[in-house]
Amino acid sequence: MYKADYHVHTNYSLDSVTPMEEQIKRAISLGFNEMVITDHHEADPSSQEFHLETNISDYINQFNRLKEQYKNHINLKLGAEIGYEARGRDVLDEFINNNPFEFIICSMHSLNGQDFYSGNFFAGKTKKEAFREYFHAIKECIDNFDNFDVLGHVDFICRYGNYPNTDLDYMDYREVIDEILCQLIRNSKGIEVNTSGLRYGVGHMHPRFDIIKRYKDLGGEIITIGSDAHRPEDIGADYEKGRQLLKEAGFKYFTTYNNRKAKFRKL
Numbered sequence: 001m002y003k004a005d006y007h008v009h010t011n012y013s014l015d016s017v018t019p020m021e022e023q024i025k026r027a028i029s030l031g032f033n034e035m036v037i038t039d040h041h042e043a044d045p046s047s048q049e050f051h052l053e054t055n056i057s058d059y060i061n062q063f064n065r066l067k068e069q070y071k072n073h074i075n076l077k078l079g080a081e082i083g084y085e086a087r088g089r090d091v092l093d094e095f096i097n098n099n100p101f102e103f104i105i106c107s108m109h110s111l112n113g114q115d116f117y118s119g120n121f122f123a124g125k126t127k128k129e130a131f132r133e134y135f136h137a138i139k140e141c142i143d144n145f146d147n148f149d150v151l152g153h154v155d156f157i158c159r160y161g162n163y164p165n166t167d168l169d170y171m172d173y174r175e176v177i178d179e180i181l182c183q184l185i186r187n188s189k190g191i192e193v194n195t196s197g198l199r200y201g202v203g204h205m206h207p208r209f210d211i212i213k214r215y216k217d218l219g220g221e222i223i224t225i226g227s228d229a230h231r232p233e234d235i236g237a238d239y240e241k242g243r244q245l246l247k248e249a250g251f252k253y254f255t256t257y258n259n260r261k262a263k264f265r266k267l
Contacts, residue, residue, distance in 0.1 A: 001243075002265050004034035004256050005236050007081070007105060007152070007194060007226025012039040012052060012059050016230040020062055026232040028073045034256060035235075036103050037063060038079040038226075041095060042110070043088025052080060053095055060099065077257065079103035081152060084141045085110060096147050103257045105192065105226075106145070107152030111137050116160040127163045128172060135176045142183050149260055150190040150224055153206035154180070159197075167203070170210045181215045190222025190255060190262070191215055193245060195238040196229075205238070205245060213249045222255050222262050243267050 005027060010020040020037060027035045039059065041052035052059060060078065067076040080099075082092050084106055096104060111134065114121040122130050134157040142151070154177075158168040170177060184191065194206040215223070225242045229235045246254060246267055253264040 002034070002256075003030075003032045003236070003239065004036075004225070004254075004265070005032055005227050005229070005239065006036045006079075006103065006150075006224035006256070007038050007192060007228045008035055008235065009039055009081075009228070009230045010037060012055055012062075013230070014040070018231055021066055022232050023229065023235060024066055024070055024074065024076065026235040028070065030236045032074060032236060034075040034077065036077040036079040036226075036257075038081040038103070038105050040083065041080050041092075042083035043085040043092045056099060077102040079105065081105040081107055082148065083107055083109040084145065085113070086137075086140060086144070089145050092145070093147050102259050104148040104260070105150055105152040106141065106148035107156065108134070108138055108141065109156070116157060119160065119162055122161045122163075127161060127166070130161055131157050131168060132173060132176070135173050135180065139176055139180050139183070142180060142187065142189070146187055146189070148189065149257060149262070150192045150222065150255075151180075151184060152192055153194040153196070153228070154191055154211060155207040159200055159202055168208065170208060170214070177211060178214065178218070181211075181218050181220060185215075185218060185220050188222070188262075190224065191220070192224045192226050193242045193254075194226055194228050195242050196227065196234070198238050198241070199234065205242060209245060209249065212245065216250045221251075221253070221264070223251065224255050224257075 009016040
């Protein structure tokens with residue numbers, strides 16, 4: 001069984017203190033064949049501390065050194081997780097095109113300069129209003145930006161919001177979610193199974209099973225598996241559960257990348 005963790009952070013992301021080499025050693029110890037380092041780069045001009053470009057030379061040099069050092073133990077890929085904001089679209093495009101990334105995750109961590117983690121985005125909104133705005137913003141993103149490979153943690157919004165119940169019912173947002181999935185498929189983009197939802201107490205992986213199943217039923221094929229690890233102990237977390245989830249949804253393959261070209265591997 002080929003094992004590939006496609007969503008991993010290091011101390012080049014502000015929300016991680018783990019050196020890159022520690023993440024790599026952990027993946028090797030767990031028998032992973034492949035791993036992508038996908039540190040954060042946010043487009044929001046107000047989030048300067050999440051701008052990977054300030055350390056991009058160090059990031060690439062460190063990666064290349066470790067890739068060579070561990071080449072006989074694991075296949076390492078250079079990636080990034082970009083945080084999309086419409087006003088930063090051109091900046092993101094330039095950043096991606098000017099660097100030798102092999103894989104790009106496009107995620108949405110904030111909207112109109114308001115991040116979800118702090119709760120500012122949810123102020124004065126019902127859950128349905130906030131969640132619907134989030135999904136329509138994702139639709140705007142993929143309608144106007146295509147310099148990525150997979151859309152990260154599609155239902156990320158359900159982690160946050162000061163509501164009695166932050167769970168997400170696919171049927172409440174079916175129309176816009178289906179539009180998102182269909183557009184991804186038309187654009188030859190994919191989604192990820194992000195196992196971190198289990199660790200964060202959401203009760204499911206990102207996205208929910210019914211969204212993964214819907215993506216498959218609509219004709220979606222490109223799907224990666226990622227732990228979204230920020231600590232060594234989370235590398236490959238619930239990886240086998242992610243594989244089984246894909247099988248239950250009807251997938252026979254999962255996806256890895258070579259120089260941003262999808263490759264399908266048997267589950």
